[in-house]
């Protein structure tokens with residue numbers, strides 16, 4: 001297959017990473033979970049005892065943070081395996097502050113663009129189609145109802161042994177939807193040329209098949225040119 005970039009954006013817990021990971025495996029592409037990068041940065045601020053609401057103090061850590069995404073969704077921060085820690089509730093809460101800080105976003109976007117330079121990538125996040133990779137060949141905006149997203153995130157946490165309640169998760173999803181779509185710099189929004197996919201009533205396999213169909217159609221069109 002020709003080298004392409006696929007951007008999958010959408011609100012919290014819409015199942016983007018589950019889909020992106022499976023599609024990447026099936027098509028032999030590199031999967032980049034940008035949310036995990038914001039989470040790893042947040043984890044580092046907390047690890048250093050820095051208040052995540054203190055923008056200047058968090059941004060001051062930029063030069064010393066080194067985030068690596070490894071196979072099987074393993075995330076390293078300065079060599080420490082933080083794969084599990086970054087999914088815990090306190091990181092999920094604080095990441096929405098960190099993700100509003102422009103300097104941190106610029107540093108992580110720079111890293112994301114570099115990651116997309118040499119391979120075919122499927123990158124998921126909030127601003128991939130609008131800001132990080134505006135020339136991505138395929139852009140998908142994946143949505144689902146709040147109730148549906150909360151239930152999926154709840155099931156995922158429970159299966160990983162992460163304690164939570166449906167009520168807390170639903171509140172967190174609503175809160176993050178608001179913060180993600182109202183920040184000044186690179187907010188969550190559908191790119192004009194993105195295909196919107198409402199997955200509320202779809203199974204994971206159905207969404208994966210649909211995304212693969214969209215990617216194959218697009219690559220065929222591009223190869224014909």
Ligand code: DC
Pocket residue numbers: 012013034035036038039095096099124125126127128176180
């Ligand atoms: O997708 P996620 O829940 O792991 O994302 C964690 C947080 O990072 C979420 O609050 C939104 C933010 N984020 C962002 O602002 N831009 C991205 N490209 C990816 C995530």
